[in-house]
Amino acid sequence: MRIDILTLFPDVFGGFFAHSIVGRAVAKGVVDIRLHNVRTFTHDKHHVVDDYPYGGGAGMVLKPEPVFEAVEFVKQDAVLPSVHTVLLSPQGRLLNQSVVRELSGYEQLVLICGHYEGIDERVAMYLANDEVSIGDYVLSGGEVAAMVVVDCVVRLLPGVVGSEVSLVEESYNDGFLEYPQYTRPAVYRGLEVPSILLSGDHKQVARWRRQQSLMRTAKRRSDLMAKAVLSDEDKKLLSDALQNQVTEGI
Ligand SMILES: C[S@@+](CC[C@H](N)C(=O)[O-])C[C@H]1O[C@@H](n2cnc3c(N)ncnc32)[C@H](O)[C@@H]1O
Incomplete structure (x- = not known):
């Protein structure tokens, strides 16, 4: 996959792309x-990228010309057939794991980072194929949002995360939150790891994890639970948990 990021502040990406899974x-x-x-796509002496909003109001707006030219530039040398141009915006569709999966299917992503009061609306209307928001809050620029998108998309690409199983079992993959994870030591400051995880009984461990995952989701994310499709076994695990007041780790 190729990812082109259009930004006024390329330096803020610093070491982010050099470390960890993305690195x-x-x-x-x-x-x-x-x-x-984006500033390098201006043609005036002072490399101006913003201007006052038509109609008045506070702040400055990113001009359309350098953004259009930057996108045209990155597409020009692209030999990849599927290019998807995403404007990072608090007004876009909310990023979730299913959007991430969709984005990871493209061969090239072009991510446009806004700044100031935003970008001239013609970019959203005629240049970008998609608008994505990373949450219902307003950032001062699209750079952090672009890092979020890159991180969660890249880890889904084949061969990036060590074990593909960890992708299958993690939160949101099947519509539920993941079960709690523990590691050594088995007792830390008197706090014990649930004994089932030390039992070596793989079937019981899998059953416990599923139950924890269901309980967690029910307790923490009623919105996900409302959309969830529960098997008969899931329903039984949930009702058993409620009867036995399973609360550990929830
Ligand atoms: C200060 S914001 C502009 C907000 C705009 N005036 C509005 O009210 O919708 C500047 C830039 O930050 C980025 N941004 C802010 N919040 C974001 C979010 N939740 N998700 C993705 N990008 C965001 C966008 O690229 C946006 O153009």
């Missing part, structure tokens, strides 16, 4: 991430 994916050549400074 490994870059090093392995699974993803090619390119940063482009």
Whole structure:
């Protein structure tokens, strides 16, 4: 996959793409991430990228010309057939794991980071194919949002995360939150790891984990639970948990 990020502040991405899972994916050549400074697509002496909003009001608006030209530039040398241009915006569709899966299916993503009061609306209307928000709050720029998108998309690319099983079992993959995780030591400051996890009984461990996952989701995320499709076994696990007042780790 290739990801082109259009930003006024390429330096803020700093070491983010050099470390951890994204860094490994870059090093392995699974993803090619390119940063482009939108300011270099201006033609005036002072490289002006913003202007006052038509109709008045506070703040400045990112001009359309450098953004259109930057997108045209990154598409020009792209040999990849599926290019998806995403404007990071608090007004976009909310990023969730299903949107992440969808984005990870493209061969090239172009991420446009806004700043100031936002970007001239013609970018959203005629240039971007998609608008994505990372949450119902307003950031001062799209850079952090772009990092979020890159991180969660890249870890889904084949060969990036060590074990594909960890992707299958994690939160949101099947509509539920993941079960709680523990590691050594078995007792820390008197706090014990649930004994079932030390039993070596794989079937019981799987049953416990599923039950925890269901209980957690029911307790913490009623919105996910309302959409969830529960098997008969899931319903039984939930009702058993409620009867036995299973609260550990929830
Ligand atoms: C200060 S915000 C502009 C907010 C705009 N005036 C509004 O009310 O919708 C500047 C830029 O930050 C980015 N941004 C802010 N919040 C975001 C969010 N929740 N998700 C994705 N990008 C966001 C966008 O690229 C946006 O153009």
